[in-house]
Amino acid sequence: MRIIFAIFVMFLASAFNIPEIGTQKSPDIYFTETTYDFGQIESNKPAKHDFTFFNSGTAPLLLKEVKASCGCTVPVWTRQPVMAGKSGVISVTFDPKDEVGKVFNKSITVTTNIKDGDHDKIVTIFIKGKVLAAK
Numbered sequence: 001m002r003i004i005f006a007i008f009v010m011f012l013a014s015a016f017n018i019p020e021i022g023t024q025k026s027p028d029i030y031f032t033e034t035t036y037d038f039g040q041i042e043s044n045k046p047a048k049h050d051f052t053f054f055n056s057g058t059a060p061l062l063l064k065e066v067k068a069s070c071g072c073t074v075p076v077w078t079r080q081p082v083m084a085g086k087s088g089v090i091s092v093t094f095d096p097k098d099e100v101g102k103v104f105n106k107s108i109t110v111t112t113n114i115k116d117g118d119h120d121k122i123v124t125i126f127i128k129g130k131v132l133a134a135k
Helices: 002-015
Strands: 029-031 035-042 047-055 063-068 073-077 087-094 103-116 119-132
Touching (some): 035 087, 063 087, 073 103, 087 103, 087 119
Antiparallel strands (some): 029 047, 047 087, 073 087
16 A cells, blocks of 8 residues: 555656655756966966856856955856856956065855755865066
8 A cells, every 4th residue: 555655646746746855956066176376476467267167966056155365366256047067167366466475375265055054055265376576
């Protein structure tokens, strides 16, 4: 009797397109790289790098917030939802003018719509390098 009931429930779920338990659609994020090393850069030339990410999940991925660790680093990112299997870009520009002679390591915090328990999943990407005086 239980087998007949289980088959009946599965039939109803598929007939009304009800997702099975444990098959909830959700986005996921995968970066091709999470750290970029500019090496040595001159203090009069802003440095830019594009971080490519993919939605490796099954539902649209949204970057809710992308925040740099300081004002010298400016991220610009894909604001539209990224569909499953598609990619997006976070372009990060670092202005080295006040960093002459310093080694830098800046972080960019990416808040997504991916659920991580009761919170949104946060991923951190990094840029680093050394600033030389302009020639």
